[in-house]
Amino acid sequence: MSTEAITKEYLELHEGIIKLQKEWTESLKEEECIESNQQLNNEVPLIPQLSFSGNLEPYKSHIFQLTNYLKTVQPELTTSIEKLEADWAEDLHKKWFQEAVVVNEFYFVEFAKEHSLPEWLPFFIAENALRPYLRMAAKAFQPQLEKSKAKSCCPACGEPPRLAVVGKKGKKEMVCPRCHYSWNEKKVSCAHCGTDQHEQFIILKPENQEMEQIHACQSCKGYIKVIDIRKTFKKQEPEILDLKSIYLDYIAQEEGFGLSEEKAH
Template sequence: MKKSVVSKEYTNLQKEIIKLQEQWKQSLTPEIVKPSLDKAAIEAGVPAAALTAIDFDIPLFLQWIDEINDLISKQNPEQGPRVKKLGELLDSETAIRWIDEAFSLNQFYFVSFAQENEIEEWIPQFFAETALRPYLQLVAEVLKDEITQAIPGLGCPVCGEPVRLAQLEGEGKKVVNCPRCLAHWSEKRVCCSHCGNDDHKTIQNITIEGDPTSQIQVCEKCHGYVKVIDTRQFISKPSSAILDLNTIHLDFVAQENGYTVSARESESN
């Protein structure tokens, strides 16, 4: 796979965060996840996590925020003073709000929070999202046998994250992966994840010179794209989150060519 455009330092930080998230998830019990799946809602594209009652441990969530703080301060001392301010701003009430807003991917709330509290814009959502993901990953794990497919254009069927990553497995089966909650589901090899188009004439693959394991599947109908990685050729298979990070150069290529992870109908249709 082509060398990532992401810095080694940031990749290493993400790897450490993913280790923390796995430890955090292991400390949770499946009993805190209480699904109440409604077939009509699922078919309408409501993410399964939104139909699931989750017993959040707020003190634990705040503890995780502190652990992220410590990790970032250790890995990048220059960021230490910038992220430490969060400890003064967060209480139980704010943590509950953070969980709600991170759950719904409300970027505007976190930007406003950062501006109001004079901290860098990336900090609040990054911390909230990082501490939320173990819960989402537990939901995906609990529902893995019930959520086996997605509705094109509506994102991950568990958490709603826009679809952008797939892997080739076994005999070439295409498996879509969510780097947010780690859910995965099979999809037809020639099929747009964003609009369901399966016409081979309007589904193309962009290949990357010097990168035989990666391609970008693009749809001329809705101008959506998905990164498709042949991980069968990898010596060791990275997590979906790391794979997504390491292939960000493919996102740049796709977007520079006019493709997005938000489907839209072609103007010619």
């Protein structure tokens, strides 16, 4: 798999964040975070409907562990992060949690402007601190998710579809880099608009890359990246597969295709 589109340092930054997220995920307890007996609509993504009304102190802890890590690996961010920490309000983590779940980037951009921070920084911190909660919820509510009828997005968290893997059985399985939920997808179908008309379906195969393809739709101009993991020796997290295959995004966009949302997170 080619990683020329990203630097070694950027990859190592995210690998460090993933290590922290694994530790956080293991320590979370569903019964302390999510209100039970909720009425859920299976026509829309599940997680934004959940009531995370329990103890959100771990989320606050995630935020500050992450800021400490960023100061260590990217010292140039220290001044901005220390300003964020100095301006931190007592219950701000509750607001950040709420807005990150629904991916309210406008809120975080405005927060950055108000506090004179890099525009991308608040959402980056809020989102990466949140992901263990998303993964816990996706795992806990898997039976309900299997009945989901949500279209053109991850049934669990609502993330636009962009990554699929082909496993040992040769089946194409969509996987969400954000919450790690996975679901089956027809080999010849568009994850964005749902069309399964063969004449609308294009497979782009990068030169000298047998394990990676782009499945694109002429109808809606959406695409996904498809990684064949049957010959890989080491299992990699979905977000690392997504990151390492970013050059496929460039290829798809050069060919006139784009994700169903203006931005994917």
